[in-house]
Structures are given as C-alpha cells and as structure tokens.
Amino acid sequence: MDRIPALTQAIEQFGAFGVFLLMVPESACIPVPSEVTLLFAGFAVHAGWMSLPLAIVAATAGNLVGSLLAYGLGATRLLEAVPGAGAVIDRWGGLLDRHGPRAVLIARLLPLARTFVSLPAGARRVPLRSFVILTTLGCALWATGFIAIGLLAGAAWASVGGLLGRVLLGAGLLAIALTFLRTRQAD
Secondary structure, three states, rough: EEEEEEEEHHHHHHHHHHOOOOOHHHHOOOOHHHHHHHHHHHHHHHHOOOOHHHHHHHHHHHHHHHHHHHHHHHHHHHHOOOHHHHHHHHHHHHHHOOOOOOHHHHOOOOOOOOOOOOOHHHHOOHHHHHHHHHHHHHHHHHHHHHHHHHHHHHHHHHHHHHHHHHHHHHHHHHHHHHHHHHHHHHH
C-alpha cells in the first residue's frame, strides 16, 4: 500500500493530468493499479477537484496512449526474445484468432487481461482502427465504473478500493488460469 499515497499525491498535485499520467503505464504493461487511481479520481470528483467528464476523458486517454505503446511493442515482436513471452503472446493471440477484435473490448473489462491484451493485439496485427475504437470504448467503461464507485464512496474510497482491488485481482487471476486451461485442452 506504499504506492497509494504516491498515486493520490500525483492526482492531488496534477488533477486530471495526474490521472492521465497514472493510466498510461497501467496500459503499457507496468503494474500501476488503475483501480486505486480511478477510485481516487472519483473521490476528487466528489471533493470538487475535477469534473466527472474530465476524469473519465483523462483516464481513457491515458489508457489509450499506454495501450498504443504496448500494441507497438507487440507489433515489433521483440518480446518473443524473452523466454516464455512468445508462448504467452501466442496463447492470448489464440483468443484474438477465435473471437476477433472484440476480444480486445472484452479484455479491457477484465482485471489483468486489460493490461496485457495490447501485446498480442499488436503481434496479431489487429487493425489499428478497430483496436483504437474497442480500446477506447472498453477503457471508458472501466474508467466510468471505477470513478463512479469512488464518487459514491466519497471519503471512504480507500477502504472500498482495498477490498475491490483484492476481489478484482482474484477474478483476474482466475480468468487467466481459465484461459490457460482452455488453451491446453484445445491443444
């Protein structure tokens, strides 16, 4: 929880731009918890530090920029040189092959998957226009939901965030485990 004060300070100091800055690495495969960022952004809306539309736009734009960075990295296929990374990208790529670009939208609504889906999308060359539209829509829905929870929670955002973060982490790990099990069964 040491990172939480740093995250909240960035939003307190930079407002919506702080939300944007924190959402970029989260979508570029760097573990910055979007849930904490968005819940605190909701609290900032509750406190009157920023407007709801501005918080949603800042979060969505940050996610899109980070996602485009990860998409580009996936498209270069440089990660295949990292032991095990190629197999993971291929497994996730299989989901893209089976479900098409809509898998990008679905992954944007799942913890953990939302952070890493851009890599296989880039590697599989999902059409950039579709990728941007589906990423924007999914990230906007994710941001709106968490900012709304933070707004409703008000000053209690931190306690809501701790519980919700653990539940979502568990759901994300379960989703990844099920994906790997299904992939192995299909092979």
